[in-house]
Each structure stands twice: as structure tokens, then as C-alpha cells.
Amino acid sequence: MGCWLGGVEGKLLAAQACLAGRMDEGRRLRTATLDESHYAVVVKGAPGAVKLTLPLSDAASVGRTYVIRNVDASSVSLQAQPGSSDTVEDKTTLAVKKKAAVTLVADGEGGWWLAATAQ
Numbered sequence: 001m002g003c004w005l006g007g008v009e010g011k012l013l014a015a016q017a018c019l020a021g022r023m024d025e026g027r028r029l030r031t032a033t034l035d036e037s038h039y040a041v042v043v044k045g046a047p048g049a050v051k052l053t054l055p056l057s058d059a060a061s062v063g064r065t066y067v068i069r070n071v072d073a074s075s076v077s078l079q080a081q082p083g084s085s086d087t088v089e090d091k092t093t094l095a096v097k098k099k100a101a102v103t104l105v106a107d108g109e110g111g112w113w114l115a116a117t118a119q
Contacts, residue, residue, distance in 0.1 A: 028053065038066060040067045051076075061108060071099070
């Protein structure tokens with residue numbers, strides 16, 4: 001399922017409202033935690049920097065894939081689950097520049113790895 005985290009008159013949508021098919025124009029969102037209901041996340045119209053937290057890369061998430069597209073946010077930071085030993089490309093965070101996209105895949109052993117990038 002694709003989910004727009006933004007887009008309506010420059011306001012970010014609440015992730016849950018987006019997933020439920022509703023657009024909450026009154027709430028600005030700069031952080032979100034991804035879960036199994038997300039796949040493609042497009043950040044558009046963000047009011048500044050956005051931080052997305054990835055779920056644990058464990059046995060239950062082997063092969064889980066996320067496609068993250070930064071249309072126009074100043075920055076999008078993908079963060080491994082805080083308090084865990086998980087990493088994103090052997091780091092705790094990965095930046096997605098404006099106009100770029102990344103595809104991440106969980107190895108199920110604490111790692112999130114780039115499968116593809118696009119500028």
C-alpha cells in the first residue's frame with residue numbers, strides 16, 4: 001500500500017490518517033514510525049526535515065521492503081529502531097536527499113540495506 005506523508009497544501013498527513021484513506025490537513029507530522037502496513041512512502045510538502053523510524057529487522061521482517069521518496073523536504077532521515085542494535089547500511093541513520101528515492105530491505109538480522117537508489 002502506498003502512503004503519502006504529505007501533499008495537501010504543504011501540510012504533512014498523519015500516517016494513520018493516510019493509511020485509513022483520510023487526509024488530516026490540520027496536523028503537521030515531522031516524524032513517523034514505519035510498520036508492516038507501509039510500503040511506498042512519498043514525502044511531499046513537508047515543513048522542514050522529516051525523520052522516519054524503521055521497525056526492527058528481525059526474523060519476522062526478513063525481506064520487508066520500503067520505498068522512500070523525498071519529493072521536496074529539506075531532508076528525510078531514515079533511522080534504525082532506537083535502543084536496538086539495528087543499522088541502516090551499517091549506520092544508525094541514512095539521509096535521503098531532496099528529489100531522491102531509496103529502496104531498503106530488511107535482512108532479519110538487525111540490518112536494513114539499500115537495494116536501489118534514484119536521483
